[in-house]
Amino acid sequence: MKTLRKTPLKLTDTKAESCTFDSRMEILHDLPFFRNLSHEEMHNINKVFSDTKYDLGDVIYREGEKSTRLCVIASGSVKLIKQNLDGKEILTDILKQGEFFGNMDPSGETFYVETAIAQVSSCIMKINSEQFRSILEKYPTASLKVLDIMSKRLKESQERIKQLSANSVENRIAYTILKLGEKLGVENDLGLLIQIPLTRYDIAGMTGTTPETASRIISKFKEVGLIKTGRKWTVITNISELEKKI
Amino acid sequence: MKTLRKTPLKLTDTKAESCTFDSRMEILHDLPFFRNLSHEEMHNINKVFSDTKYDLGDVIYREGEKSTRLCVIASGSVKLIKQNLDGKEILTDILKQGEFFGNMDPSGETFYVETAIAQVSSCIMKINSEQFRSILEKYPTASLKVLDIMSKRLKESQERIKQLSANSVENRIAYTILKLGEKLGVENDLGLLIQIPLTRYDIAGMTGTTPETASRIISKFKEVGLIKTGRKWTVITNISELEKKI
DNA sequence: GTTCTAAAATGATATAGCTTAGTTTATTAC
């Protein structure tokens, strides 16, 4: 194997960033559902949010706990996982700065349907369901936006079902890497760099296979020059060829 | 095999029912998102809906077409399917009277992500996206309800991903039959009767397997007395034991 | 009732991907 060994590529230092009121303001302002609000309204909404710092691996909430809040990533990244009866982990989603998760449906008593874990040191802003609900009631366009996002997520989720029901593991892994590239990738001289700690375990959990099989297929992709990987990074070197694998 | 042969069980006659203004009114009134509106408001909303009759197998809309309307089942039942590149069909959902489908997200230009087919003769009420949007803007609680339903569907969809990623075909088929029973089942003297034309093909499409494998597993369930089936019906005779198969 | 036909069941064989176990490598801590 003639993989280029030394490609650490400026690894993100996992120092937790603080959430200043101003940085929070900026994040909130970029959230789709608050985009059309005035500065003053935003300021009031900001005050309703609290924030918490989490280190790598910290659990933000656990599947099955009573779901009381909507969370927004002010900095860092978060992975959502579900656990099977026999302990197998399914990675539902990987979220980055500005994305939200947790309890999005503000009516009635519900429970978290997945576990949220900080994938790097992260700062998470939170708002409780009632407060979120009252914001939505106050700003009807905001709830249309939320609807919009939910429907997008539903689509993605159904796309994944389609993948799982009808495609081979190779297809699914190619698709998953491409999706991650699309979402988290940064262009650099080698290609599209995905710079998160993404273990074979994670990939197996996202594609419904075992780490071994994931590993094998990724090795194959590496051999034919589609991607390059190290411990905490992946580069897609040939997007168009990888797309043909779907 | 000593299956009880003659169990036609009052098959639904597939004659299309008409949608009178009054019956529509009743259906609309039961929709979660309009539940709290006054009679007069409901009356106005009803006037915005149009309706169309479909026979068994008729296509209501096709995946990829521009999505312009929200549909509500006034009578009958509808199945939603997606097609894979190699022609394999994924059955996304089976909907019954009072449920809605189509374009739920009222912002911008979108395309239907699945094909909707009448599973029996059905009457479908439709409203276009702009009209739906304006109703949602007018009644903020309505959009919270829509949000509620979307989030429920998202959960179901994620549950299915979990199933597909980590469980055996047997698990998945047991789960699917139970879910269908929950949703469409009617108690009768034999057990919980699911009275829709549900082919092995459909079940395979819902569980990500082949019709042959689905058939084999269903035969096994029949042998051990968990279910009984005929061409257009299924009865769950032993729910608790079937649940153990998940 | 008898006949007809699409759906379902079954059988035989092939294979993708899982499992288990052991080896190698990249990154971190020293």
Next chain:
DNA sequence: GTAATAAACTAAGCTATATCATTTTAGAAC
């Protein structure tokens, strides 16, 4: 720099499920 260690990789047998081919059956039409 070197050592320690968790992640990644590899190999080989095994099993669940797919595939292809054929028979049987339920329900509809006559």
